[in-house]
Amino acid sequence: MSVPATALLQTSGFLVADARGRVVGRVECPMYGTEPDIPDALSVRKGFFARRRRLVPAAEIELIDGTSGVIGLRVERESLRSFL
Numbered sequence: 001m002s003v004p005a006t007a008l009l010q011t012s013g014f015l016v017a018d019a020r021g022r023v024v025g026r027v028e029c030p031m032y033g034t035e036p037d038i039p040d041a042l043s044v045r046k047g048f049f050a051r052r053r054r055l056v057p058a059a060e061i062e063l064i065d066g067t068s069g070v071i072g073l074r075v076e077r078e079s080l081r082s083f084l
Contacts, residue, residue, distance in 0.1 A: 003064060007064050008039040008058060011030070011064060013069065014027045014069045014071050016042070016070075019074055019075055024054060025045050026044065027071065028044065029042075055083055056073065062074045
């Protein structure tokens with residue numbers, strides 16, 4: 001992972017942008033998968049009433065800017081998985 005797991009815990013509400021700078025959505029919450037105490041992905045929702053969410057693995061995060069509240073990704077938004 002390029003981003004520490006503890007950094008993912010403090011990203012609720014951050015704006016997520018893909019490699020081209022296009023908005024993917026806002027972070028809803030960290031997601032836990034391989035270990036129960038360490039998050040390894042983020043749940044990102046496009047709009048307030050949107051039902052579908054995108055799963056952003058921690059390995060795809062390039063940087064987290066805490067001052068502006070933006071998360072930059074290495075990939076384009078089309079390559080991210082969506083789920084209900």
